[in-house]
Amino acid sequence: MASPTLAHRLATYAHGLTFDMLTKEAVHEAKRRFIDSFATAVGAMPADAYQVAKRCALRVSGNPGASILGGGRTSVEWATFVNGLLIRYLDFNDTYLSKEPAHPSDNLAAVLAAGEAAGAGGKDLITAAVLAYEVQCRFCDAASLRKHGVDHVTYGAISSALAAGKLMGLDVPKLTHAVGIAGVCNVALRQTRSGELSEWKGCAFANAARNGVFAATLAGEGLSGPAPVFEGDLGFFRLVTREPFDPAPFGGEFGNQDGFMINKTYIKFWPAEYHSQSAIDAALKLRADLGGDVSGVAAVEIDTFEASYNIIGKYPEAWAPRTRETADHSLPYCTAAALYDGEVYLPTFDPARFSDPALVAFTGKVRVSHDPALDGRYPKGIPNRLTVTLADGRKLVHEVEFPRGHAGNPMTDAEVEAKFRAAVEPRYGKGKADGMLARCWDLEGVTSVTDLVRLFD
Numbered sequence: 001m002a003s004p005t006l007a008h009r010l011a012t013y014a015h016g017l018t019f020d021m022l023t024k025e026a027v028h029e030a031k032r033r034f035i036d037s038f039a040t041a042v043g044a045m046p047a048d049a050y051q052v053a054k055r056c057a058l059r060v061s062g063n064p065g066a067s068i069l070g071g072g073r074t075s076v077e078w079a080t081f082v083n084g085l086l087i088r089y090l091d092f093n094d095t096y097l098s099k100e101p102a103h104p105s106d107n108l109a110a111v112l113a114a115g116e117a118a119g120a121g122g123k124d125l126i127t128a129a130v131l132a133y134e135v136q137c138r139f140c141d142a143a144s145l146r147k148h149g150v151d152h153v154t155y156g157a158i159s160s161a162l163a164a165g166k167l168m169g170l171d172v173p174k175l176t177h178a179v180g181i182a183g184v185c186n187v188a189l190r191q192t193r194s195g196e197l198s199e200w201k202g203c204a205f206a207n208a209a210r211n212g213v214f215a216a217t218l219a220g221e222g223l224s225g226p227a228p229v230f231e232g233d234l235g236f237f238r239l240v241t242r243e244p245f246d247p248a249p250f251g252g253e254f255g256n257q258d259g260f261m262i263n264k265t266y267i268k269f270w271p272a273e274y275h276s277q278s279a280i281d282a283a284l285k286l287r288a289d290l291g292g293d294v295s296g297v298a299a300v301e302i303d304t305f306e307a308s309y310n311i312i313g314k315y316p317e318a319w320a321p322r323t324r325e326t327a328d329h330s331l332p333y334c335t336a337a338a339l340y341d342g343e344v345y346l347p348t349f350d351p352a353r354f355s356d357p358a359l360v361a362f363t364g365k366v367r368v369s370h371d372p373a374l375d376g377r378y379p380k381g382i383p384n385r386l387t388v389t390l391a392d393g394r395k396l397v398h399e400v401e402f403p404r405g406h407a408g409n410p411m412t413d414a415e416v417e418a419k420f421r422a423a424v425e426p427r428y429g430k431g432k433a434d435g436m437l438a439r440c441w442d443l444e445g446v447t448s449v450t451d452l453v454r455l456f457d
Helices: 006-016 024-043 048-057 076-089 104-118 122-142 153-167 172-184 204-220 236-241 274-289 306-313 331-341 357-363 372-377 413-428 430-441 449-456
Strands: 297-304 366-370 384-390 395-400
Touching (some): 006 122, 006 153, 006 172, 024 104, 024 122, 024 413, 048 076, 076 204, 104 122, 104 153, 104 204, 104 449, 153 172, 153 204, 172 204, 274 297, 274 331, 274 384, 274 395, 297 306, 297 331, 306 366, 331 366, 413 430, 430 449
Antiparallel strands (some): 297 384, 384 395
């Protein structure tokens, strides 16, 4: 008897997962991720990209449709795209690092839109979120995409399709077809994150999640998908990952013997690409050692690991960013800004700041080197070592491996709330922010996803 295909195994796991099977730690972490994602979404509402996407979305109606964060209603697919753009745009949402890095809270836009359309409740949202994290993160553990020039959002179409399909109540055969549809036609190029970056960087997973919802919708109506999508002679293993893999390396069928994957992901403390977080942390500590006076800094050397060097440390554009997206994906700029300004927050990535001649000149003092000796500590940690050389020849060195927010140095609930308030209160006020937080902490009791999303109108 032939072994079940990977698509069928994924569908069986998704269909069988229930809220009662989740650990209390996974449930609590899911609430933290909704809070964090709503915060990053609100922070991105002034972005031009959001305004463009929203204008497009409002031209479309849906039956039953779904709500847009910030107001308005559209189709389920367009709501997924717009809300996904918001969650991702500032590069401030969560991260998972492995053979393939990812931002698994990108799946939450699909969870919210599909959940609203299906009339789901809070327990359903939590279960679907944990499922999406489980699938995407285990795929990231199993095989690298970036080494083949493929973007990490390719895995996200599959995880979003399964989460959406579960919320829609699809059975195992239909979930299997949804995986086939999502997996065969959503292979994204890594050029999204190469050189001078564009607004699409913040849209790429939103598009994958939209397409995952689309795949689940079609499968739910009976459309069949290609099979076997992974094992086939022209399938995912042969053409995308270029190697077969099993996303359940710990035994069991995507088992949780060592806890659910959502508890192994990281909330960001600073709004910048994750591999820069430890360099930012180290720079702030060095600034404190200097008493806040960086006038005597002659040179800054960053010794970093392969993933950091190749993703955010090697492109010439990183030393003089011309777009927000390039700035928040620049190891030299993020480090220089932390050292020069003493903070890294949303204004750090405003054009007026990253184009300031004084800060550009200071960034020019930064040199980035790949230190192979650091590679073995990744992805468990993200080791960055900073050496500041002063004009009088003195050197100061600081190394950070587990920055604040990393699973090895996690943010407290109070810090997650503080991040939420910093983004939300300027727009909505303290009283409304209090109500939003209360609703999220009691997410199991939510009966209307529409009411939840419309808190952010």
